[in-house]
Structures are given as structure tokens and as C-alpha cells.
Amino acid sequence: MPVMSYIQAVTSALKEEMKRDEKVFVLGEDVGKKGGVFRATDGLFDEFGEDRVLDTPLAESAIAGVGIGAAMYGMRPVAEMQFADFIMPAVNQIISEAAKIRYRSNNDWNVPITIRAPYGGGVHGALYHSQSVEAVFANQPGLKIVMPSTPYDVKGLLKASIRDNDPVLFFEHKRAYRLLKGEVPEDDYVLPIGKADIKREGSDITIITYGLCVHFALQAAEKLAEEGIDAHILDLRTIYPLDKEAIIEAAKKTGKVLLITEDNKEGSIIGEVAAIIAENCLFDLDAPVQRLAGPDVPSMPYAPTMEKFFMVNPDKVEKAMRELAEF
């Protein structure tokens, strides 16, 4: 199996889907000739031409709107937001139109669009280039939000998103793009949207998280294993709708649960995870459910020291895990 980076898995999923289905096309800022600012669409312009790899104006509302319209007429657009932070002008299109059209038209219309956007910090991007925006969309029935943590999951889930008949927001952690590498099968495979994945089996504490934080947790878990602390790690993969069954099972397994997100703590998706655990697992809980998240400040700071303060990292995860294990 070839080893790919996280971003190479994005590119290969796009390429394979465009080959497989000529209704699939890509649009976004600089996705064409340049191949994307992160080079996620590298080579697609040369291979599929300007009719299927569209460079758009700097107008996210139009990128989403054009995509939604094309999708309603049977195309399968993959729209790229250059940074997740830039998605805000497109929110009305995504929430008011894409998420609701199937319901509103009583199944006459649907919107098979995938909107990709790089999110997350740790790259000295400061505000506008570091935010986690998933919570904005995570209470809109009709939308699905996928946030994979490994190259393998990226390819399988991006393919599943493109083939899904309803709108999917696909958030990719930009620091993971070249940081994370892993084995990715060359053949065609899809992974189910809405299913969490156990990334590590353990019996002492349960970590539930998603995206880059999965790796921080795995790193910390390896370290703590030497001290005899055995962590169970559940990767949500899809953060809306949540895989309730998997969350309940993982929480019950150890009764000590740590939830991690890079997003601002209050109102983040892990608050919802905590509520699911509270509703279903009271008599299996052995400790208060803990949350590790970014502080409630408006944006990722630019100063490296402050960015470090804001970001979740393996040390913070390790500390939180150890405290919970010792409780």
C-alpha cells in the first residue's frame, strides 16, 4: 500500500471520482491553473481541463451558490473554500438553501454538493487562517459535516461525500496536510459517513475527539501506556450527525471520558457529545466528563507563544489524560 500525505489523499480522491463520474467537477479560488493554495487540486486542471476545474472570483457566496445550482441540476460539484474562515459569506447559501431544499421541496430536489475547506491552527495563520468553524453548521439538519483524521479516512470519506446525494461539508485540517502520512489503498473504497472509528483500544480512560487532535491523543496515549495508563480513543470522523451509538459505547467502556476539540470550548461540538453521554451513561460514569478545548477568545492569536496557549497539543492532552486516569 503506498504511503500518502493527508493532502495527497484529498487529491487522489478527487482525481479518482472525476475519472469515475464525469458529473463531478471542482470549483474554487485558484483551484485550476495554480492547483489550489495548498495544492489539493494539483494536476486536475491539466488532466480534466478548464470545464471541470473552475477558477472562480473571490466570492464564496457565488462558489457555494453556483455549486448548489449545478448540483440541483444533477451535477456533483466539489466546491473549495480556500480557508474555512472564508466560508462566512457562503453561510446563507449553505444553510438556507443547500441544507433545506430536500425538505422544502418534499424530496423533489436534492443538492449533492461537497464543500471542502481547510480549517485549524498551528500554522502561524492567526485569524482568518486558523479557525475551526464546524460548530456554526453543526445544528443544521440536512447538512453533514465530515472531519477526517488520517489519509486513509480522507480518501474513503471524501469519495463517500462526493457520492452522497445531500450536501456534505468536508473540513480538512491544514496542519495535517503535510504532517500526517499513512497507508492509503490505491483501489476504490468508501467509508461510511456518520460512523465513528476506534483508533485505539483501551480500558482506563476514553478519549473522544476528531481531526488533528486524534493524533495528539494517540501520541499522548503511547506515552501514558508506559505508565500503565491504557487509553481508549474514539475518532468521531463525522461530527454532524454524531454517531451516538459509538459515543455511548466508548463512554461506557471506561466510565472516564475526556472530550477534545481545537475549537473554542463553549458551544463546541464536544458539548453535544457530553450531553449524549449525560443522557445515556450516568450509571456507568466514574468521573465527571472532562473537556479539553481552545479558550473562549475570538480568534487564534498570531504571536507564537499565544498560539501555543490557544492550541491543543500532545502535552496538554497528556496532562488532561493523566489527571483523569488518576481521579
Next chain:
Amino acid sequence: MAKEKINMPQLGESVTEGTISTWLVSPGDKVNKYDPIAEVMTDKVNAEVPSSFTGTIKELAAAEGDTIAVGELMCYIETEEKAEESKPSDKEVSEEKQEKTGEDAPSADQSMKKRYSPAVLRMAQENDIDLDQVNGTGRGGRITRKDIEKVIKSGNMPSPGGSHEHQGSKTDTADKIPSAPKAAAAKPAESMPGDIEIPVTGVRKAIAQNMVRSKQEIPHAWMTVEVDVTDLVNYRNQVKNEFKQKEGFSLTFFAFFVKAVAQAIKEFPQMNSTWAGDKIIQRKDINLSIAVAKDQELFVPVIKNADEKSIKGIARDIYDLAMKARSGKLTADDMKGGTFTVNNTGSFGSIHSMGVINHPQAAILQIESIVKRPVIINDMFAARDMVNLSLSLDHRVLDGLICGQFLARVKDILENTNKDNSNIY
């Protein structure tokens, strides 16, 4: 007067022990504070250990050649300072000890003993367990879900009103809980009948330790460039027979590569660095380690001041060091002081590899096989001698930009090596 201990100091990040190469004092010698008392060799540095006190050496606790762990006793010294002044260190020790015993006995703080989590309470009720008789291993003596699970598993449940004997045996089981997972984690691989067990000793052990340390400490990053060495190959093939006849040893391709790397490092001294915790040390001397394999062993002898040597001089060093390695005559001096490693992976036929950095250096360059390949030049195919150079870098010290520039420079030097503008002497 007071008798003090001098212990092995911490001689560098990740150094855990030191070997006393020479004692500079003997019992009865008077020393001043900060005077050197011994030369100590570690796998990283050779250093003099200064005296922590002014006084008279009383007793050496180790002989030359002995290896002592950091913080362990080296020698006793009778100080001229008053006994009271030295007491704080004793106090510190005893305080440390107290703290340690505190940690070892979690039972001391029992404030959480009667705080039961929903899981613990439910399980105790379902199994009719008297929680008063269960020992807690959680913080503040709290009974954890795992403690209860352990009790249920043991089948020896203290019911309300159970006897004292019961209670005693219960306590024992509960006490054992914390150590159980540790033992499981440390379980080594088992061998099956017919498998061969090879004891890990000597050089193999050192290789294993160095590799593990390098991979654990150093965040590796990798980069590869391909270089057209057609001219270099022609040049070398033209002169190699004459060279061998005249000099008595072979002119290898590797010598050209080592020379080019040394020259490029001179222009990019950042490559010649070491991570030292709170700082980066940029080395002045360019001493290139080269990897030499012998049966089951791997040595990395050093070509010292490679930038000052001609291609011939480097070829001679490579020849000498390789001969020494093969006949087991390499000395500690031959292996010391390397600042950057050049690895001739091409000699194994490899065309791409990701080297493990030779700790504590900041980078290693793999010289891969020279392969004749079709290459497009001016829109036409040409058969060219191509070689990949694969760099592994310590990403704490180096970034992609500087390494890219460095590799581009090495490439430039190699591609312009030919009979017209290069001299092997």
C-alpha cells in the same frame, strides 16, 4: 569540616551516564571549587568534571574506566566549609525522600474515600459489596470503577457485615491493582520453538539505542533531489585506472560526493549544527561521518575537516577508515566529533531511502545508486547518469528552505564536476 559527595553531573541533554576516562586527582589532593577533578567520557561529549567544593579529596568511589549514572557518587571530599553550611543539601535530600514516600503511599490522603461515582455505587449495589471494606486507588483514596471491577473479578466480595479476615484479603487484592497494567505493558515478545534467539550486545546494542534515541528525540523530515552526474562519471572513469596505479587505492564516486557536501556545508553552516535544548550549536569544523558496514555491525567513522581536503585526500580517508573498520582497528578517536553524516546507500543498490539521523547531528545525506536513465534535455531524450540524494533533517534545527538551498548547491557542484573545471588533487 564536613564530608561531602561529588556526584556525576548532567553533561548534556539525554546523557544518562558517563565513563571516567582519567582521574585528575587522587585521595589527599587539595582542590579548589571548580577545579577539574576528572575527565569524563559520554556517548555525546568528553568533559572535565569540576569540583563542587573546596577541600581535600578523601576517597574515589570509582576507578578509571568505570561508568557512573548521572547523579551517582563519584568521590568524597572533605570540605573546609563549616558543617552547617553543607546541611541544606542534606535537608533537600531528606525532603525529597519524604515527598517520595508521600507519593508511594496514596493511602495517606483519604478525603475522597467516601465519594462514590454513579458507576461505583451501582456496581456495589448490584453485587452487594460493602464499600467501606474496599481500598481505593484513585485520587484521595477514591474507589474507582476499576477497583470495583477488580473486586468482582476476584470473586471475593466483602458483603456488609463481613468478617475481618475477609476484609484483610480484600485489601491485598486492591493493593495490587496499580501494578497490574504496568506488568502487562512491559511483557516482551515470546519466541516459539525453532526460533533463534540472538542476544543483543555490544555494537548491536549501541546501534539499537542510538537509533531509538534519534527517532524518539529528533523530529525527522525528508527531502530528495536528483542529480545528473554524467560528467562526473565520465571524468572519474577516465582517470580511475591511472589513479589506482599511481596512488595505490581506488578513486570512488563517494569521494566526489563527500567533497561536494563538505563544500556546500561551508556555504550553509546551518547544516553543521546540533540541537542543544535551549539553543542550537553551529559547529565550526566540518567533520563528516561516513557509515561503514561490517557483517552485523555498523560504524560511523569521521573524515575530519573534510572541507580542507582534496578529493584525493578524502578518497584516502575513506579507504583508510573502511580498512580499519573491516579489520576492527577503528579507535574511539576515529569515530569522534562528526558534525554531519554522508551515507553511501547506493553501494547497496538503493535508489531512495530515508536515513535515521546520527544523533546529535542535525542531518544525514543518503547518496543513492547512480543509475543510467532516459532524461529529457531540450525536448529530446538522452541517456544520463542520474543519482538521488536523500536528506533527513532535524526539523527543530533546520527547515525546508535552507535544506532545499543546501541540496541545490550540492547538486550544482556535482553537475559541474568534470575534467575541465575539477581537480582531484
